[in-house]
Amino acid sequence: MAADPSWPLLLLDAASHVLTLLLVALGLAVTFGLMGVINLAHGGLVVLGAYTVFAVERAGLGFWAGLLAAPLLVGLVGLVLQILIVRRIQHRPLDTLVATWGVGLAIEQTIVLVFGAASHTVAPPFTTTVAIAGSSYPAYRLFVMAVALAATGFTLWLLLRTRLGLMVRGTVADRRLAAATGLPIRRLDAGTFAYGSGLAGLAGAVTAPLMSIDPQMGTGFLLPAFLAVLVAPFAGPLGTVAGAGLVGGTESFVSAVASPVAAQLVVLAGAVVLLRLAAGRRVGRER
Amino acid sequence: MSREPLLPSLALWLALLILPALAPGWLLSQLAQHLCYGLLAMSLAWVWGQGGLLSFCQAVFFGTGAYLFALVAMGRLPGVPDLPLLGLVLAPLAAGLAAFLAGLVLLTVRLPTGAPWAVMTLVLAVIAERLAVTSTWLGGSNGLAGIPPLALPLPGGPLELVDPVPTFLFVLAIAASLHLLLARLIDSPRGALVRAVREDPLRAAHLGIDPLRVRLLVFTGAAALAGLAGALFAAQFGFVAPSLLGLGLSTEALVWVAVGGRGSPLAALSGALLVKTVEELLGAWLGPGWPLALGLLVVAVVLLFPAGVLGGLLERLARPGRGR
Numbered sequence: 001m002a003a004d005p006s007w008p009l010l011l012l013d014a015a016s017h018v019l020t021l022l023l024v025a026l027g028l029a030v031t032f033g034l035m036g037v038i039n040l041a042h043g044g045l046v047v048l049g050a051y052t053v054f055a056v057e058r059a060g061l062g063f064w065a066g067l068l069a070a071p072l073l074v075g076l077v078g079l080v081l082q083i084l085i086v087r088r089i090q091h092r093p094l095d096t097l098v099a100t101w102g103v104g105l106a107i108e109q110t111i112v113l114v115f116g117a118a119s120h121t122v123a124p125p126f127t128t129t130v131a132i133a134g135s136s137y138p139a140y141r142l143f144v145m146a147v148a149l150a151a152t153g154f155t156l157w158l159l160l161r162t163r164l165g166l167m168v169r170g171t172v173a174d175r176r177l178a179a180a181t182g183l184p185i186r187r188l189d190a191g192t193f194a195y196g197s198g199l200a201g202l203a204g205a206v207t208a209p210l211m212s213i214d215p216q217m218g219t220g221f222l223l224p225a226f227l228a229v230l231v232a233p234f235a236g237p238l239g240t241v242a243g244a245g246l247v248g249g250t251e252s253f254v255s256a257v258a259s260p261v262a263a264q265l266v267v268l269a270g271a272v273v274l275l276r277l278a279a280g281r282r283v284g285r286e287r
Numbered sequence: 288m289s290r291e292p293l294l295p296s297l298a299l300w301l302a303l304l305i306l307p308a309l310a311p312g313w314l315l316s317q318l319a320q321h322l323c324y325g326l327l328a329m330s331l332a333w334v335w336g337q338g339g340l341l342s343f344c345q346a347v348f349f350g351t352g353a354y355l356f357a358l359v360a361m362g363r364l365p366g367v368p369d370l371p372l373l374g375l376v377l378a379p380l381a382a383g384l385a386a387f388l389a390g391l392v393l394l395t396v397r398l399p400t401g402a403p404w405a406v407m408t409l410v411l412a413v414i415a416e417r418l419a420v421t422s423t424w425l426g427g428s429n430g431l432a433g434i435p436p437l438a439l440p441l442p443g444g445p446l447e448l449v450d451p452v453p454t455f456l457f458v459l460a461i462a463a464s465l466h467l468l469l470a471r472l473i474d475s476p477r478g479a480l481v482r483a484v485r486e487d488p489l490r491a492a493h494l495g496i497d498p499l500r501v502r503l504l505v506f507t508g509a510a511a512l513a514g515l516a517g518a519l520f521a522a523q524f525g526f527v528a529p530s531l532l533g534l535g536l537s538t539e540a541l542v543w544v545a546v547g548g549r550g551s552p553l554a555a556l557s558g559a560l561l562v563k564t565v566e567e568l569l570g571a572w573l574g575p576g577w578p579l580a581l582g583l584l585v586v587a588v589v590l591l592f593p594a595g596v597l598g599g600l601l602e603r604l605a606r607p608g609r610g611r
Contacts, residue, residue: 038405088590094341095589097405098545101538102585109579117575219534223413226406261417268410272392275403 008133010256016141018248019148020207022241025225026152027199029240032229034172035192037086038093040100042225043218044107045197049074049204050213051111054122063125063209070205071198077107078197082190090189104218111215124209140209147206151199155237168192224251227267231274246270291470292601296553300463312451319455320523321563322462325556326516327536328543329469330509335541336549337473338505339485343537344389344408345513347415350532351385352378352514353521354419357431360522363424371437375518382514383507390506394499409534416533430528437522448522458519462556465512469552481505542581546588548598557597 024046031039049070056066081103089095126143129136159165171178171185179185203221211217228247232239247267254263307315331345355378362369367377393407420428438445439457448454472478480501483491488498521527530536540559547558562581570577592599 085586085590092593094335094339094405095593097341098541099586099589101541102582102589105538105582106579106586109575109582112575113579219413223406223410227410230403230406261414261421264410264414264417268407268414271410272407276395 009135014249014252016145017252018245019145021224021228021248022244023148023203024221025228025240025244026155027196028225028229029237030196031193038097040097041104042200043222044104045074045200046204046221047218048107049201050208053205053208054120067205071202074201075194075198079190079194082193108215119212119214121212122208144206227271231271291551291553303459307452307455315451315455319458321560322458323516323520324563325559326462327513327540328555328559329552330512331540331544332549332552332555334505334509337481341405342408344412345540346536347412347532348382348386348510348513349517351382352517353527353531354425355381356518356521357434357527360435371435378518379511379515383511386510387507390503394502412534412537416529419529419532432526434521434525466552542585545585546596548595550594550598551601554595554597554601
């Protein structure tokens with residue numbers, strides 16, 4: 001990543017890293033931040049999105065059909081997951097963690113069985129480059145950044161400016177009161193979880209051409225995204241944007257000047273410090 | 288469940304004790320290694336079931352013990368004589384120290400039982416594995432091979448633990464005594480303190496119990512137990528690799544404990560023995576289908592048997608005649 005020493009390109013790479021992370025973290029922010037469900041299958045759902053694009057492209061339907069199919073399919077998987085599993089154990093957070101980890105493992109191994117353990121590549125739909133600061137930059141990376149920003153904007157709009165978003169926020173604020181006023185909280189739960197899962201599918205699908213995809217890559221997505229959601233300085237999707245900026249920015253900067261392992265250590269240490277500072281404020285959200 | 292059931296414990300240890308008279312050597316060697324995994328499961332049951340701290344990094348301490356044993360036994364630690372038995376003593380100390388330091392940092396985040404704690408332990412496991420892979424002193428991704436076996440200083444000359452029967456009996460003796468110790472600790476008033484902090488840290492604090500101190504002690508103690516298990520494993524296996532201290536083994540241990548039952552060390556240990564035995568029988572046949580089955584098994588157990596399969600059975604056995 002740090003092969004090119006030019007600063008504008010380094011900044012652009014960092015922005016690309018932050019926005020990719022944001023896209024993964026956004027889905028987590030919906031399932032964990034809003035519903036309090038710690039979904040360890042989120043990494044597996046991202047991988048599923050990437051492989052959906054791969055399968056659709058291999059079937060000859062092209063990249064764009066895959067990009068459309070991935071969030072829909074993964075959102076559907078999330079819906080089934082919520083109804084069959086998460087709904088029944090949501091009140092036992094540690095069990096939810098273990099069960100969703102099991103689901104993630106099952107998704108990963110199903111992909112191994114169907115597509116094999118080896119890595120695959122997805123060809124980007126366009127290979128044009130843009131001249132930035134005297135060097136050429138792949139336009140597809142800019143497209144991914146735009147998708148991340150658009151998905152964040154759409155989620156914010158949905159949550160803050162629509163009636164549906166108001167109902168979801170009402171359910172988050174006080175479940176019993178929401179149920180008493182006649183809100184369909186079970187359907188809202190299922191829908192929110194499916195939406196968060198769909199975002200994971202979109203994240204996997206749109207980033208698939210940027211790297212080689214393999215069934216094991218889920219954890220690499222899951223951990224930084226979780227840290228981004230955890231260190232979010234304030235609640236809600238905007239907090240996740242800030243959290244992703246903090247984690248992703250630190251990670252790409254330390255990776256560039258030192259090493260990826262050092263970057264992980266710095267991010268973990270930073271997360272501990274931030275959580276400690278935030279502990280007093282968030283004590284009500286324990287468990 | 289607070290009391291460790293006596294009869295099932297005795298039955299398991301007696302059944303294992305007479306096994307050398309019946310079973311072939313290869314099975315004994317295999318079981319001796321699985322008993323080490325069983326000790327790891329016991330340590331996780333202590334932290335998770337008793338302490339309420341779901342840990343995704345228990346194998347980090349197993350691996351720390353294994354690596355330390357390897358370093359001592361191979362004479363790679365400057366200033367430390369290359370005595371395998373000394374490694375067996377130092378391994379739990381090193382693992383405990385590592386957990387104490389990690390716990391000091393992570394547990395003071397003050398949200399230890401929820402998602403932040405669990406995710407932090409996940410990250411810790413990933414970092415530990417990557418550190419081991421990048422360290423040339425620890426052999427990098429190849430690990431360390433050629434670890435000498437344990438040698439017991441018996442009156443009739445030192446006995447090297449190479450043959451299956453003495454090795455199995457040695458590991459069995461250690462595992463049974465550690466199980467007895469842990470069961471007594473869990474049944475003691477100190478064990479009740481741990482459960483009090485698990486149930487309601489705030490109320491425990493009001494009663495004059497320091498939740499941080501109790502959690503730190505449990506985390507450290509369980510890590511020491513895992514470290515000893517790791518050292519015993521390395522002594523038999525003769526080889527340590529970074530996979531011993533990563534996320535993979537940590538989550539595998541989580542499966543054993545979830546399937547067996549996290550409430551009792553006996554259930555957790557039996558869970559490990561059971562799952563590992565089934566893996567030996569079916570793993571080769573199922574191939575990549577085995578992890579898939581494992582994932583689905585965990586989901587099913589969490590949904591249908593919240594206390595674990597064996598834990599639920601033991602609870603039912605223990606219920607008549609006893610309140611709780």
